Amino acid sequence: MRVKVLGIQGNELRLAVDDDFNLDKVIRFSDGKQPSGELTIDDNRHISRDQQKKIFALIDDLCNYTGDEPKRWENEFKWRVQVTFGLDEFSLSNCSMTVGNYMILTILDFLFAENIPFRTKLWDSLPQDFPRQRLALKNRTCVICGRPHADLAHYKAVGMGRNRHKIDERKMYFMTLCREHHQEQHNIGIKEFMQKYHLKPLRLSDDDIIRFKILTKKRLEELKNA
Helix, strand or coil: CCEEEEEEECCEEEEEECCCCCHHHHHHHCCCCCCCCCCCCCCCCECCHHHHHHHHHHHHHHHHHHCCCHHHHHHHHHHHHHHHHCCCCCCCCCCEHHHHHHHHHHHHHHHHHCCCCCCHHHHHCCCCCHHHHHHHHHHCCCCCCCCCCCEEEECCCCCCCCCHHHCCHHHCCEEEECHHHHHHHHHHCHHHHHHHHCCCCECCCHHHHHHCCCCCHHHHHHHHHC
């Protein structure tokens, strides 16, 4: 169970739990004795309980779809993270928060690529940071809700009195939005939209522009030689 520390007075803590708390049930499990437990504070250095829950929930969704054993995919994704990020072997019980994020993003990347469904709330709970933006762009999923087949959206609208064929995408900022969120962006205006969803679009390197299929190599060379 996840808790948040709301206040401290002397040696007493005031906590809020993330699920309904049934004190009578806890006392019953404690054989009528005063319930006790341990509190571990995430220090932003070691993997958090929240990250661990997301990792294993994603693996469970994958295994529910494939019928495989969770341990098989846990080891597979650990290996992928090691190879991709040049890491030594690690344990999900005590690795860093950074490695925990690598695991989450690696699993999500695979699920998107293989079109394997997972619980949308997991995508909703990821921070609106640089890795999530890149993941959405790479797989053309909505950066807000995770829906597939998203539109490629520009921070400055293309097509509003501008010639698409003369635009240099190397100077543009990008994000991916489903039709519903793309329409909302046009309805309320880009600045209000960005503030509402705490988004920051990405400016991509030449390699990423090709990798994410925004431009062809030929078109990129034309822009460079213009």
